[in-house]
Amino acid sequence: MGLSGSILDQLDQIGDWGLLATDADLIVTRWNRWLEQRSGLAATEVVGRALFDLFPDLLTRRIDRYYHQVLAGQTAILSHRFHKYVIQLPVADASGQTHLQQTSRIVPLLDGTTVCGTLTLIEDVTERVAYEAELRSRVHQQSALAAAARSALGGHDTVDVARDVARHIRETLDADFVEVLELSPDLNSWNCLAASGWPGPTVRTFETTSAARVKSVLVSDNTVTAVELSPDQLAEDSYLRSHGVVDGLIFPIPGRDRPFGFLGVYARSHRRFPPAELLFAQASADVLGVAAERKRLERELQLRVDDLADMDRRKDEFLAMLAHELRNPLAPVQNGLHILRVQHNANPEVNRLAEMMSRQVSHLVRLVDDLLDVSRITQGKVVLRNETVDLNEVVAQATETARPLIDARRQELSINTGREPIVVHADASRLAQVIGNLLNNAIKYTDEGGRIWLQTRREGDKAVVSVRDTGAGIAAEMLPKVFDLFTQVDRTLDRAKGGLGVGLTLVRSLVELHGGTVHASSPGPGRGSEFVIQLPAAPRTAGVGAKAGEPKSVPLPSSPCRILIVDDNVDAADSLAMLLKFSGHQTWTAYRGPAALELVARHRPQVILLDIGLPGMDGYEVARQLRSDPMGSVVTLVALTGYGQDDDRRKTHDAGFDYHFVKPIQPNELLALLAKIECVRPASRLDSSIASV
């Protein structure tokens, strides 16, 4: 199955290949024109001569084995990858190859069935080899670039990205050395981020700006791409010279206002870098620039975030302090108003004024409470006391609280709660606060004579409360912001309506703490609005726990108590003493801890209303000293404090207090407490005057 000689002529005509034929003794019988042109050897110089005499390297390269195999009747395939060429033929072209790259077949020539010679068919694959090498290189470059981009965009450390880039560049471009240097902010020194191929430890920091390669980057701007180092520049650069570098390229790494640094690619022999390789190296430098800029932005962002967090924390602390301080003056005002109403309830003018002032103080108290609440919620200090409650009962309680205001504004409130209870797992008082806030908003923003609808319903596993009004409405662009802190729909409008812009923020925060959502909608300004709360509903079979809130009760007249009031706020202490005195109790006041202890020893009060925040000896210390005395063990201690969290109550309890009231104390609540305490008049005669120290 070899080839007959007559086919040779046809093969020579139809293809662009070298044809070398021999006889069975491996004497050359044919040397075609293709081979003549490429070898410079005419056929007359070759035909008739022994193959291995003409080309002795066939023996040293052991190609002779293939010829003998062919003479035995087999064929031989000599691929380019293993052999490079069969017959050495010179070529010098852009591919950089010095010999023609060949792939060959050697087949038997047959005379009938007898092998009478060999035919070597040679194909020039020089271009193909160069093309395949470039293709492989491109694929490699693309992979390296993609990997570097992934690292850069993935937020990897700049040094790690630089290290990978340096290694890839050196492997892909077959360079001897690669370095990545970063320019210092003062433009006076360089830091080596990564180095590949250098023997021994690499210099980490260059102080000098005189080295040719670093100078070339300093004088460039971000628009300059590859800079080829001239022989003079290389000669100047002692560091490169000491490593035998004779050729090099500098690629500035782009930075924000100036180059971040540069990528240096160096060779110890003269070479050219084809355009594709330049593009790859520049793209790698650009990726490094992206990585560095990303890390810089990350650091800047973190600083800003830290600053914002700090400001936020300071704001919360300020709000807490502000609310706390605002409470102090309210106590004596409330007490004074209560006294006025009790003492002058026959005078309609005084009564009316006192009621009006009470409403405003209550409003102020509510504002301060809301401010304090929102501050505590944002600091995560609010803990819900959840229990199973009937949503409809909470609604009823909130509605009752809002009723006076609705009536005053002659608005119509329609309530639709259905007959079946809607059980939720919630903090009843907080839920009442939420619904109350929504109602108050509806009342506030609806004109006199307007309408408000409040509905509760169960939708699947959700309990829904909706408050709708015919009021001022909300513009579409404001809807997403109505729940934000301190946001008010219209400043000019709201200044007339008052408020801090805190109520809806509280609503959202408290609803979300309950695992629910609140949503606002409005057809537009002047067309009313609707707020819908959704809460997880308890299963229909769940029973309702304690009733939400406690029923209001009117304090019953009690037996008079002997009461000591201790508060460093003179007006608060005196006004409270006056209020209690008008209610039939016997009172003394003290404004400091030591004076209080003295009065206790002298007058043996039954009840002590003790402010915690006394200067010097605080309320806790007074309480501890009182309880350590046998006579002080029977007195009822009531803490008066601006703090009402569980921790605060625990502290007062541990200090020996029996009750804990949050300032400003509501007169009716205090009177109700005193009514509960059975004050027995002691045997000794008591001094009924108010003593001040």
Add this chain to the structure above:
Amino acid sequence: MTLTEVQKDAVAELVNIAFSRTAAALSELTGNRVELTVPEVSAHPINGLLAALGRFARGDVATVHQIFGGPVSGDAFLVLDVEGASRLVDLLTDAGAPTRQMGSSDKEVLAEVGNILLNACLGVFGDLLEVRFTFAVPRLHLEALGSMLGSLVIDNDELRHALLVGARFRVKASEVTGCMVLVLGVTSLDIFVRTIEEWAERIESQS
């Protein structure tokens, strides 16, 4: 038709001789240590070959096909799935990361490897049968396994059988498995198997 265990062992031993020559040639050619072993030998009618080949190659396959003639004639194939063929070429040529597609140079390498292997095996069989085979120039094909087998059946009236010999290449701690297939007419196969049996008996009596 099926081979007896004795016949299988005999074929395997003969092929191992051929494979060791192939491995030596490839080791010298590539500068890498190449080991080549026979994991199994079986015989199948041509219409049962697809299932049998499925253990060695699936989907698209790279095939080096050599027609041989003489007293025993038929088709010899080296069959590898394309991924395995790429990996083998990369291992043998130190190409580094394997390429997904076989370029022209890769195909040439595979053709040379297949040529060396098939020539070695047929050479061993030729020595055994004391005949000289004639060989056509091997051709490389990349196609679906089914298409390759289909071309064996077309235009061939004689009932044909295939001798399937597994081939396991081991280079640089990596393994690539393929198989060599000799497709013979029933007459050729009969001669072939009988000759192998006689050889095996001869060897046994000498030991």
